[in-house]
């Protein structure tokens with residue numbers, strides 16, 4: 301393992317050998333000349349609110365079994381996003397490919413475990429590929445007119461005074477906020493509207509469980 305220490309907060313960041321391997325040798329990365337949209341039957345795209353980076357994925361899904369036969373990708377994200385997406389591309393296509401239902405059950409933590417861990421501050425990078433995968437699955441169901449299987453991620457306003465949504469709280473947790481006070485420092489949620497605080501605490505618990513298990 302290598303150890304990178306940030307100058308400002310002296311926090312140690314450990315990158316496993318698996319992370320480094322996938323960063324230096326990304327699997328299933330798509331080159332310019334390979335982007336032939338007729339070869340794929342679903343596309344996903346997502347931007348990260350936490351850092352502004354972007355990720356696109358192309359999937360080839362078998363129409364009979366709905367297994368993911370191919371998962372190709374490219375990103376403007378950081379090394380952790382590259383390693384996470386590379387590992388996700390292996391996980392969803394190994395052993396004949398996951399079905400779309402199985403792929404939906406995959407959590408960012410499953411990818412992080414296969415990578416041998418990620419620094420806390422880089423968890424949001426692995427969430428990027430999780431969201432792009434979900435966007436591509438929705439795209440497949442849209443193209444095949446299975447509209448009842450599309451799962452939309454609408455955002456919900458939690459504090460109408462500070463204009464904070466559940467996605468803002470999700471982003472704060474992904475950026476490392478663990479407590480109500482830390483989420484409030486990042487979002488100002490509930491400062492002028494304390495009646496929403498029980499809902500905020502519930503969401504913090506939900507996102508911590510979702511991303512950190």
Ligand code: FES
Pocket residue numbers: 348351352353377378379380381422424425428
């Ligand atoms: S994806 Fe933007 S910092 Fe990792």
